[in-house]
């Protein structure tokens with residue numbers, strides 16, 4: 506991990522507006538993510554994790570959200586002052602996102618191959634033919650351990666299992682070699698074995714490509730497997746942050762302790778690395 510800050514969030518405030526009533530999600534949220542680390546943002550449902558991710562990507566609905574206030578600096582650039590066009594480039598090339606629900610993120614009427622080829626050509630630095638892009642798509646699928654890429658590119662999203670779809674989403678996210686990957690509950694909908702394989706894959710790809718990861722989850726088991734550092738969010742407030750081992754062995758805040766107490770103890774007894 507380096508000393509260089511890749512993402513700096515300073516005093517970020519987001520509020521939703523409905524029928525002239527403004528409800529804040531958080532106000533004055535601040536945290537940094539350093540180059541090369543995996544930071545897990547953890548908290549119960551409704552605490553503001555997804556809103557944080559969407560604010561970074563500037564994907565919050567503009568009709569119902571008060572314009573986010575504060576600063577979001579990515580690689581030194583202030584994202585909140587970027588035009589939509591500049592953001593499109595950042596989203597495509599430098600920050601990628603993987604969601605929980607791959608089925609709704611993929612287009613149901615196009616094959617995996619067509620969707621990957623279009624995306625790869627869109628973000629390619631030089632002009633690529635469809636054939637060249639298809640070759641790259643198959644390479645990316647191999648990198649996420651999909652062995653029969655020749656068949657998968659011809660399939661539609663609904664024909665793949667949940668785990669396979671999530672691998673495809675990860676392959677698509679990697680296609681532009683992003684510096685930051687935001688993974689929002691990417692394994693929540695998967696069964697335990699598939700979840701564990703996908704988490705392992707994300708860890709391997711991070712090492713291979715030197716990515717920085719913001720990993721959003723409500724599941725402390727996943728945090729334990731993934732995090733270098735942990736941010737604990739409660740009702741829009743960052744109540745505690747620390748290294749993974751600090752959070753798991755010396756939690757300070759009552760809310761963090763409650764979260765840990767709600768985990769099945771057997772989980773941690775099975776982990777051999779726990780100090």
Ligand SMILES: Nc1ncnc2c1ncn2[C@@H]1O[C@H](COP(=O)(O)OP(=O)(O)OP(=O)(O)O)[C@@H](O)[C@H]1O
Nearest residue numbers: 521530549550551552553554555556557566569723
């Ligand atoms: N489009 C929206 N309009 C109005 N309020 C919203 C909208 N999106 C989110 N919120 C509110 O913002 C708060 C934070 O939601 P968020 O989705 O970030 O929670 P979360 O921590 O990601 O929870 P979950 O794990 O359930 O997704 C919630 O109170 C939610 O109701």
